[in-house]
Amino acid sequence: MKIGVLLAGCGVYDGSEIQETVSVLIALDELGVETVCMAPAMPQHHVINHTRGEEMSPARDVLTESARIARGDIADLAGVNPADLDGLVIPGGFGVAKNLCSWAFHGPEARVNPEAARVIGAMISAGKPVAALCVAPVLVAKVLQELGQTAEMTLGNPEGDSPYDIAAFHGGIESVGMTPATCALGDIVVDETRKLITSPCYMMNATPVKILEGVRKACTRLVEMA
Amino acid sequence: MKIGVLLAGCGVYDGSEIQETVSVLIALDELGVETVCMAPAMPQHHVINHTRGEEMSPARDVLTESARIARGDIADLAGVNPADLDGLVIPGGFGVAKNLCSWAFHGPEARVNPEAARVIGAMISAGKPVAALCVAPVLVAKVLQELGQTAEMTLGNPEGDSPYDIAAFHGGIESVGMTPATCALGDIVVDETRKLITSPCYMMNATPVKILEGVRKACTRLVEMA
Secondary structure (H helix, E strand, C coil): CEEEEECCCCCCCCCCCHHHHHHHHHHHHHCCCEEEEEECCCECCCEEECCCCEEECCCCEHHHHHHHHCCCCEEEHHHCCHHHCCEEEECCCHHHHHHHECHHHHHHHCCECHHHHHHHHHHHHCCCCEEEECCCHHHHHHHHHHHCCCCEEEEECCCCCCCCCHHHHHHHHHHCCCEEEECCCCCCEEECCCCEEEECHHHCCCCHHHHHHHHHHHHHHHHHHC | CEEEEECCCCCCCCCCCHHHHHHHHHHHHHCCCEEEEEECCCECCCEEECCCCEEECCCCEHHHHHHHHCCCCEEEHHHCCHHHCCEEEECCCHHHHHHHECHHHHHHHCCECHHHHHHHHHHHHCCCCEEEECCCHHHHHHHHHHHCCCCEEEEECCCCCCCCCHHHHHHHHHHCCCEEEECCCCCCEEECCCCEEEECHHHCCCCHHHHHHHHHHHHHHHHHHC
């Protein structure tokens, strides 16, 4: 079994969330499946100094930076054939909402990167499972909207301990036709029809153990569905 | 209990190995101890494009890049008081042998970054435990040599499945007064006198599960000794 891992850079504020991504690689390895890391070759929306939260220059490339987490073992998304994959995991991090789509800037009016839309859309259309972690459900919501489909999904618990406005995210995905569901840190929401698994991860205040716990549940369910 | 995690950048070829570092953060969180990530504010020796292995420009800063793994929660090594720490973990990655010391270029004649030498030396002198993963034992070997001390330590199994010349690394640390020990992937070597724990990690060909296995053993022993 071969599971794709779609990356968006290397770092929570401008790329893929590193701890979530490594937790995915651990969880899929524990499940004995082969992983295929992939990312688009394109400039990042911007580069954030992670010590201060400020923009810095020059530009960086999404594929090149994503390769750091994957130790160089990564595919250009443009060359990925979704028929070769049995499932897809999308870790979170702001890069998903800045590079793979523009939700961070345009909210529900976000545009989706065409290669990301192609691969995610093909997985959904083929009835293969997709796990979207942390903020990644907004990307899947936009792809589903373009396909004229809907799904139940979570960004977390609006009443829980979070640095973000989970209720606003849930309102956003609802406005593009999705059904938001409340979910606790470390747990998952499964849409059985659409084969979509979502988990809050670092949308809530968390530590690495809780991230691995939620990721493990999501990946276990994904592999069961694949 | 407060355990320091000394970082050298963000990425196996020019910084800290990301999967090893996240495994350390998971393992220490599982053990219920507080972690303090730290790195020196200094230019990386160089920046490597992790898709091709080639150098790229411009320069990057070790602390700024390390902050990506730590989600911004990181201390400048220059401000770290070793008296505040109960133990120290040093994940691997070429950055340890390129930024924290120059072993990658000068072998046993390597120079050690003064701030790294100060903090590691203070931990050893205070009888506090240090865990050095992957290639990080070469850094500790140089610090011990400067202190006129010795320890048993491992870079892996010279007869095992590795992309590197483990025997040459063992010869190198022996030449600066250390005692090399053979160790299998996923296992640890403990010098009880020096309170030094070492584990091969990605010095051997490995997958994420085996990395977490070795890191967990190393961190568990570290916390027991602290």
